Amino acid sequence: MxxxxxxxxxxxxxxxxxxxxxxxxxxxxxxxxxxxxxxxxxxxxxxxxxxxxxxxxxxxxxxxxxxxxxxxxxxxxxxxxxxxxxxxxxxxxLINHPLDCPICDQGGECELQDQAMTYGKVQSRYQEVKRVVLDPDIGPLIETEMTRCIQCTRCVRFGTEIAGIRELGGIGRGDRMAITTYVEQALQSELSGNIIDVCPVGALTAKPSRYTARAWEMIAHATVAAHDSVGSNIEVHTFDNKIVRVVPRENDTINQCWISDRDRFSYEGLNSSERVLKPLIKRDGEWQTVSWQEALAHTHELLTQLKPEQSTGLASANATLEELYLFQKVLQGLGVSQIEHRLRQVDAQATQVLPAVTWLGLPIEQISEQKLIILIGSDVRHEQPMLNHRIHLAQRLGAQVFALNMRQVAFNYPVEQLAVAPAQLSSLLQSVISGLSEQGLALPNDGSTLELIQRHDTQNWVQGLLAALAQAQGKVLVLLGNSAQEHPYYADLATLAQLLAQQLSGHLGFIPPQANSVGADWVTTLAPQDEVGKAVELNSELDTVVLLNVEPEYDTANPYLTLSRLRQAKQVIAITSFMSPALRDYATVILPCTPWAETSGTYVNAEGTWQFARAVTEPKGEARPAWKILRVIGHQLSVPECEYVNIEQISFELRRLVDKHPLTPPTIQPVTTLRISNESGLERIGEVQAYRVDNVVRRASALQALVPETKAHIHPNTATHLALMPDTLVTVRQGEASLSLPVWWDESLPENTVWIAGGTEASAQLGEAWGRIELRAGGKT
Structure with missing residues (x-):
């Protein structure tokens, strides 16, 4: 030093x-x-x-x-x-600054106001007419009042240096200078809302909360964001028991002083018209509002009659640790062993070879210290914006980033990227390992691996990787992303990723998909050992299904199959915050629980840090925190040790139990035989759209305005072969599931693939996110 x-x-x-x-x-x-x-x-x-x-x-x-x-x-x-x-x-x-402080949303927390009081003069010597600047429309998230702009250029530098996309810039000179977008379009960055915070005046403010409340009228609550696995520290500002905005809370080890747009604007979904505010029971095909006593009594009656071997529980990994723990505890008390939170993971073999807890493998802060980062099956920029920010920071500090994906992902920093169809991803990874070393794993060769090894782009990628490795100084990180974890050959990809990390003398890590994925894994380790990793089977003979804040049409790997099985189930008990059309169709009982921000609980982020978040508003209607609902159900069913007085008791018990299972570096038990796909035809690529990841985000109107129309994206060569022009209506079919979509030519895709984003209303009508798919010209409008 x-x-x-x-x-x-x-x-x-x-x-x-x-x-x-x-x-x-x-x-x-x-x-x-x-x-x-x-x-x-x-x-x-x-x-x-x-x-x-x-x-x-x-x-x-x-x-x-x-x-x-x-x-x-x-x-x-x-x-x-x-x-x-x-x-x-x-x-x-102040020459041109308007005197509109009384109506400015920045009033009361404006840096210009504060400093004018301290450093300003009583009277200005300038008497000329103030200039006026037209306000560009830059999207549904940010309101512009550019006459207030003082040309500090913080927003411009943020876009270039932090967001990685130079969308704002200055035009004109002198007193004609103005900050605007280059081609008068909406901002595309997933971090764009941070320019609201860096703007020292009221030129850039939040559009969804405009004219809602004044700064001195709001109450600030420190809490944690719950829409991805970073667990960004945030402040939620409330007025009259209603959330009016969300801003970052500084924590250099997790999110620095930034948050994603998803974390900032998702609060709108809490006030959705689809909120369930009272318990509901379906009788004779009609929903009836009932009291909590009647709803719980009916639930108790249904659960005491369930057949454990034909019943299952599906939980969202966005639930709090305490809710997930009680959910598992109650169902296991009834003898149910099929309990799952990895709702998009389809490879049953993965549960046998993966570590009990799949986590990042190192502190979030250390990502920016790495010199070589390899991403496998990850659109990290949209899946985990704040982890992507750390990778971007590492790249700015000299790191090199390489990626193996199933389509060319739009990164916001330089990346050496290879993309192949999903069925070829494991073969591509094999070819990379073979290219790195003549020794090592004895890989199966069906011809496709050899072909991939000989491809010019693969050879150049491997050579670039070797050159980067020479400069990495032992700081190498291999990360498996969300798409890899949803892949049908996830176990193979994990095995190969571990081998790659070993060959490069680096660390292996997983990018957890949801807010509490690590916590949910940890809870699973508390189950009896003979039940750990037991795969959930949704067969046609389902007796009882219990849902915890899950919307199967959006949250599962195969929406069509899942919904058909739920409709065939004898009874479906949903502990949920929202009523969707599909839920109205198949559920038997709906118990309204409070969503994020209305319930207290613990979130374990990607690096394994426990963060307790307090409820910031009172529950709406008769909704209750899920842990309270589960506690009462457990008590009625005489589940042992279910007499909890408060959330802290559950947290303390969990901490004591989990401390017996500390996090260790992720280690894979390698698969004995690597699988090879010999199928031909079109393959679907179905990553979840960034603003469709959970039930709160899906109902945030400003964010939903950014969700593009669902289309069937295909490579131009594939489209030409199938005689499909852009915007041609086609019938998309997966087994019995089908719908009509317009075609879109997309050169970012490998040939013979179809990219249809998951988590949307359209894709909810389809089957496997990563599977065979058919396109036929013609469809219903």
Whole structure:
């Protein structure tokens, strides 16, 4: 560590770290220096000049954000020269700024307001007419009032440096300069909402919460986001017991000071008209509203009559740890062993070879320290935006990123990427390993592997990987993404990924798909050992199904099959927050539970960190936290040790039990025989659309406005072979499931594949997300 140097600020001597900018040093010392363009996570622009300070032996004030400290430096932040400069800059910034603070959403927390009170003059000398700037429409998330803009360029630098997409920029010069999008289109970044936070004035504000409440009227609640496995720390702001906005809460080890748009705007879904607010029972085909006492009594009657070997429980891994624990405890108390949260995982062999808990394998903060990152089956940018931010940060620090996918994914940083059809992914990974070493695994060769090895793009990819490895200094990370975990040959991919990591002397990790995937895995380890990894079978003789915040038409690997089995089941008990049309059709009893933000509980993120989130609003209607519902059901069924008074009791019990199963580096028990697909024809690629991942996000109207129309994407060569032009209506068929979709030509896809995003209303009518599919010209409009 470098030795400290001494500088003098306002007549006092301080020891500071050499090389840092003066504004960093004063911030660390607690000395106030005004600023607008400076942000600690962005590059230095020094264009607002608000941070001018007096430095000894300098003829004029210097910007603190762009002046490095030096030994013996003497600085004055409040001298006459510094204050005059700061007041002059404030007067200049206010020349064109409108006096609309009473109607500005930024009012009460505006940096310009605050600093104008401290550094502004009583009267401006400028009397000219203020300029007006037209407001571009940049999408459903962000409202623009660009006449308020002071050209600090924080939003521009954020897009380039953090979001990785330069969507905003400055046009014009001098007093004609304006910040806008380049081609007048909506922002496409999954992190775009952060420009609201970095904007120091009211030029960029949240469109969904516009004119809802003033800053001083809101109550801030610290909690955790629950839509991906990062567990971003957030503040939820409420007004009149209603969430009006979500902003980031700084935590450098997890999400720094950023959050994804999904975490920021999903709260809209909590007020959906589809919220279930009272218990419901279906009688003679009609839904009837009943009291909790009657609903629980009826549920007790149904559960005491179930056939354990023909019953199953399906839980969302977005539920809290306490809810997942009680869900498993109650069902096991009834003798039910088929309990599952990995609703998109289809490879039964994977449960036998994977570790009990699949997690990231290292702290989130250390991702940015890696020098070589290999992604297998992952669109990490849209699946886990904040993990992608860490990978982007690593790339900016010199890391090289390689990817093996089933389509060319649109990354927001340079990536060496190979893409093949799903059935060929394991063969491609075999060819990569073979290309890296003549020794190692004895791989089966059906001809396709040899062909992949000889492909020019594969050879170049392997050569690039070897070159990157030479510079990696042992910091290598291999990550299996969501698409790999949903792949029919997941066990094979995991085996090969471990071998690749071993060959590269790197770490193997998994990107957990949901908010509590790691926690749900951990809960599974608490089950009796003979039940761990037991696959769920949805056969035609289902007796009882219990759902915990699951919407099978969107959350399962094969919606068509799952829905058909649920309709055939004797009884379906749904503990849920929302009523969907499909649920109305097949359910028997609906018990309304509170969603995220209305319930307290623990989330375990991708790195294994436990984070307890308190409820921020009161439950709506008669909805109750799922843990309370399950506690009562367990008590009625005489399930042992189900007498919990509060959530903390369950949390304490869980911590005590889980401490006996500490996280260890992920280790695969290799499969003995690697499988080869010899099938021909079209294959479906069915990753879940980014804003359709859970029942709250799916009902957030602003986010849903960003969901593109569901189309059958195919490569132009495949389309030409099938004589299909863009927007041609085709019939898509998977077994008995079918629907009509327009065709879209997409060069990012391998030939003979069809990309139909999962989790949408259209794809809910189809079967396997990764399976054989047919396209036939013609369809119903």
């Amino acid at each position: 470098s030795e400290l140097i001494t500088i003098e600020v306002n007549g006092k001597a301080y020891d500071v770290r050499p090389g840092q900018m003066l504004i960093e040093a004063t911030d660390n010392l607690g000395i106030e220096v005004p600023r607008f363009c400076y942000h600690k996570h962005l590059s230095i622009a020094a264009n607002c000049r608000m941070c001018l300070v007096e430095v000894e032996k300098m003829g004029k004030p210097l910007p603190a954000c762009a002046t490095p400290v030096a030994a013996g430096m003497k600085v004055w932040t409040q001298s006459e020269k510094a204050v005059d400069a700061q007041q002059a800059m404030m007067e200049f910034l």
